[in-house]
Amino acid sequence: MLSDIEISNQASPQLISDIANKLGILSHELTSFGDAKAKVDPALLKRLVAKQQGKLIIVTAVTPTPHGEGKTVTTIGLTQGLAHIGKKSCACIRQPSMGPVFGVKGGAAGGGYAQVIPMQEMNLHLTGxxxxxxxxxxxxxxxxxxxxxxxxxxxxxxxxxxxxxxxxxxxxxxxxxxxxxxxxxxxxxxxxxxxxxxxxxxxxxxxxxxxxxxxxxxxxxxxxxxxxxxxxxxxxxxxxxxxxxxxxxxLGVAGAMTAIMVEAIKPTLMQTINGQPCLIHAGPFANIAHGNSSIIADKIALKLADFVVTEAGFGSDMGFEKFCNIKVRESDKAPDAAVLVVTLKALKANSGIASDLDINKPDMDRLQAGFSNLNWHINNVAKYGVPVVVAINHFPTDSQAELDWLQHAVTKTAAFGCEISQSFAQGASGAEQLAKTVAAATEQTSNFKFLYDVNTTIISKLLTIAESGYGANNVTLTAQATQQMQRFEALGFSHLPLCIAKTPMSISHDPSIKGIPGDFELPVTELRLNAGAGFITALAGKVMTMPGLNIKPNYLNIDIDDAGHIIGLD
Structure with missing residues (x-):
């Protein structure tokens, strides 16, 4: 199969003005950056104020592994699949940081035949x-x-x-x-x-x-x-x-700071490989920030499309929890359904059994042991009252027997449904059944609820997230964190929701603990006030807000060819 960038380069994208027109964006509401991308003026929401909102679908995942679960692939694939079954759809995703693009994680445009194109323009600078x-x-x-x-x-x-x-x-x-x-x-x-x-x-x-x-x-x-x-x-x-x-x-600097960001308030419109619209806006990480794209992009898409598919970073204990407890509080728009992405490899890696060297080989013992992680995430999403559909992101190495077992096992859980997605290899048609099931899930009665009462104390909210959100027994605070908590409460900020910064590689704070961690305490080392954003960040464990490059970073693969085309960006 071709590489992601080869597929992107061989695609025949439509003019971005045509994509905007089909979505319902007027020409004066669009500022083009060439033929492939354009800024959308949020002022169009005034024109659409009386228009009914569409359905909002949030894509999350099991605990991440180094193998990649394909959350963005599923987000884009589902958007394409919904259009394939006759639904007007739009994706809303975050702008990639060049940190992971040149580091370990790589780009964030999706992949295969479920990606945003041109992927090199999305992954490098976009509209600045x-x-x-x-x-x-x-x-x-x-x-x-x-x-x-x-x-x-x-x-x-x-x-x-x-x-x-x-x-x-x-x-x-x-x-x-x-x-x-x-x-x-x-x-x-x-x-x-x-x-x-x-x-x-x-x-x-x-x-x-x-x-x-x-x-x-x-x-x-x-x-x-x-x-x-x-x-x-x-x-x-x-x-x-x-x-x-x-x-x-x-300090007198707020006005000038806003002036620098006056164009950044406008989402960027691009397209999927089959010509479906995608709004790209903001890029907070989910391990050290709140991990979701913008409210403005969602509001625009919900007025223009029947189904909007957005993505929360990392597992459901990370971006999804913050989507529900931070973003929904600000947007006042709860999700109508959730999609929980899983792979056979992810469950085997989360089993804690053996090494990852033979991760592609059939191994029913490891799969069954790792299933507990998926079941935990299903129950975690369900506790918010959101119908959840499990999407098994298909890899060519997957065995049919293991896929059959996994689909059957999910039927005994709290999930609304479970479908295999082959959008990476097949594009829109590979997500057709997933799209049908997700559309049906959005018709369920919404019973959304927050995890905690925002007006309780900071320590009470920490305990609720640690115990109900992660399964911890308790929370411990350093002397510094305790002092900061007391200061923020004295200044009148105790009513703010919390954003936990921790490792995404485990439900706990310790990346080495796989499956379902138990009998642990969540160590909070520092609290940071984000009065403008409207939350308090709690740093847990050894999390850092500045990543480092690994010994073999992605930038080693990236170059240009003799014609000036970017290569190696996958």
Whole structure:
């Protein structure tokens, strides 16, 4: 079979203006970036205010493995499959970060005959939204350090006289705003800022990957440009010497940050390999952020299509939990159905038996042992009151006997249905039966419910997520996390939902624990306030907000040929 980029290059995409027209976007609501992609003006929602919303389908997965479960493939394949059975459909997915593109995970356009095209344009830069987030974020960091420098070298009165601004009395030990870059760069995790006599007070800082920026979360959770401006103004950048928060509005930088991101508020329209529309917007990771594409993209798609398929990052304990407890609270739109992606390889890898060297060989013992992980995720989705359909992403090495056993085993669970998806190899026709079953699931009565009451204490919410969301016995907090919790509660932020940053490779905080972890405590090492986005991040275990490149990164495979075409980007 051809590689993903070869399939993409051989495809015959329609003009993006034609894709927009079929979806119902008017020409003046579209700004084209060539023939393959275009920005969509969210102002079109005013025109569509009286139009009924379509059905929202959220795609999630079992606990991830290094083999790849095919969540984006299934998202795109299902969108194509729904169109194949006569449903007007649209996909909404996140913009890929160049960190994983050049690192380990690779691109995020799907694959095979279930991908967004041109895949190289989606995976590299797209329309520049991530760069805008990086620039706006780092402007705030530069502004904060500059303000600290000038206030430190002058008296408060002299600073006010020269600048015509009131001194903020920034505490140099409480600068909360780190810098970001859209690459995996472990050497920048911890840095010292201000070295040299004329460069300002020396203090510790660091870099996160841009996907972890609170501005990325704000982009994903904002309803419009005005809302984004207000959220940016609420960003807490530092504390003053009396432990009061200093916001981007206080610093006077919120307006300029918004100006940098004024075009980023518009989702990017592309197309699947069979010409179905796909809105790409925002790119927060699900292990260190909330892991879902934007509310704006969903709102546009739900007004224009009968079925909207979106994707939550990693397993149902990660992006799906955050979709339900963070995104739904902001959007007020619960999913009508969920699709839970699984592969035979994933269940064998989650069995904890033997090595992955023979993962493609039939092994009923390992499959049956790993099934408990799938059943856990089915029950996890079902506890939110959302009908769940299991999608078995088919690989050529799968044995029919194992597929038959798995489908039969799922019939005894809380799942609405279970279908084999062959969209990677067959495109839209390979997801036909999955599309029919998912469409039927959306007709069920919705009984959506949140996992926790947002108005309880921070520790109560932590305990609920740890115990009901992961199966832990308890939560332990470091002295630093305890102090931060007390500070946030004193400042009036205890009502915010929580975003747990942890490993995606286990339901627990420990990536080595497979299957269904039990008898463990969730260790919370740090809390970070995201007042603009509207949640508190809790770092659990050894999770890091800046990934590092591995010993054999993907960039080694990427180049251009003699004609200038990108190669090796799969």
């Amino acid at each position: 939204d991530i760069h805008a987030v990086s620039s706006a974020h780092n402007l705030a960091a530069a502004a904060l350090d500059a303000r600290l420098f000038h206030e430190t070298r002058l008296s408060a009165a002299e600073f006010t006289r020269q600048s015509e601004q009131t001194a903020l009395n920034i505490d140099p030990q409480q600068l909360l705003w780190r810098r970001v870059i859209d690459h995996n760069e472990r050497s920048l995790r911890h840095i010292t800022v201000g070295l040299g006599a004329i460069n300002g007070p020396v203090h510790d800082s660091g870099f996160d990957i841009t996907a972890a920026s609170e501005l990325m979360a704000i982009l994903a959770l904002s309803h419009d440009l005005t809302d984004m401006r207000k959220r940016i103004g609420r960003l807490v950048l530092a504390l003053d010497t009396s432990a009061n928060p200093i916001t981007a509005e206080d």
